[in-house]
Amino acid sequence: MKVSIAEIADLVQGRVVGDPDRMINGVAPFEQAGEHDITVAGNARFLKKINDCSAAAMIVPKDIEIPQRNLVQVANPMVAFARVLQHFHPPVRPLDGIHPRAEIGREFKYGQHISIGPQVAIGHHVTLGDQVWxxxxxxxxxxxxxxxxxxxxxNVTIQERTIIGNRVIIHSGTVVGSDGFGFAPDGTTYHKIPHTGIVQIDDDVEIGTNNAIDRGTFGKTHIRQGVKTDNLVHVAHNVTVGENTVLVAQVGISGSVTIGKNAILAGQAGIAGHLTIGDHVTVGPQTGVGKSVPDGQIVSAGIPEMPHRLWLRVVRTIPRLPDISKRLRRLEKRFKDIEKKLD
Known part of the structure; x- marks a missing residue:
C-alpha cells in the first residue's frame, strides 16, 4: 500500500508541514522507521531524538515545527497513529458461512455475513447479528x-443467557458467564449458592485473553460501553464496570463492586467486595483497595523496587513496628513530662 502524506493528513484531520505528495509505504515505531515509513513523535522523549530518526514523515503535536522534516500536525498524536495503523493494516475478514464441523442447536437465528469456524458449539435459541466471526x-x-x-x-466460552452488544472483541481463552464464587458455610462445610443472573457486555468493549467474568447471583454483571480489559482479569458476580474504564493485567474485582467511568485499574490491583470506585479514578499497580474511592482520586499502595540489601532491612523491621510505636509513644510522654517540669 502506498499513501501520500496529504491523504494521511486527511485521514487523521491533521495539517501537513513539508511535502504533501511524498508517498508512504508503511508504519513503524520511532526507532525502526525507514525512509518510506511514517512514525509518531508524540512527546518530548522522542522529539529530543528527531535527528536519529530516518522516517519519511512524523505525526507530531500540532504546535511542533521541525525544519526540513515532513510532519503531520495533530491534536492527539497517538490516536492519529492508531488510525494510520488501522488504515495500513485493516482487519482480516473470513469467508462467510458455517463450517460443516460446527454444532448448531435448535432455533438458531443469525444475520448477514457470519463466519462460524470448525468445532464451534452453539446452544439452543441463540441469536447472532450481522458480521459475527x-x-x-x-x-x-x-x-x-x-x-x-x-x-x-x-476457545472462548460464552455461558447461557449472556448479552453481548455491537463491535465487541473477546480474545482467546476467556470465559463469560460462569458461576460466581458464592458458598454458604454451616461451620463444617460449604453449600453452593446458585447464580441465576447474567452477564451483559455493551458496545465497543474489548476483553483480553483468559479473562473470567462471572454471572450475577441475581441480576447481572455489567461491562459497560467502551471498557477495555487486559489479559488475566477477573470480574466477579454483580460487578458493574463503567464506561471507558481500563482494567490492566491481573486485576481482580470482588463481588458487587461498582466502578465508575473512565477509571484505570493498573496491573494486579485488587478491589474488595461491595465497594464503589468513582469516575476518573486511578488505582496504582498491586494496590489493594479496602474502602470506596471518590471521583478523581489516585490511590497507590504497591510494592516499590529497592536495592536488595535495603529490602532485607525493611522486611526485618516490619515485624518490630508495633513495639517501636509503643516505645515512641512512651518517649513522647516522658518528653512532655520533662517539658512541664522545666516550665
Missing part, C-alpha cells in the same frame, strides 16, 4: 444474544 473452538450457551460486528477468538 466465531473462531474455532468457541462455545456459545443457550439463549445467548450477540450483536453486530463481533469477533470472538478461539
Amino acid at each position: 466465531l473462531h474455532p473452538g468457541v462455545v456459545i450457551g443457550d439463549k445467548v444474544a450477540i450483536g453486530n460486528d463481533v469477533i470472538i477468538h478461539p
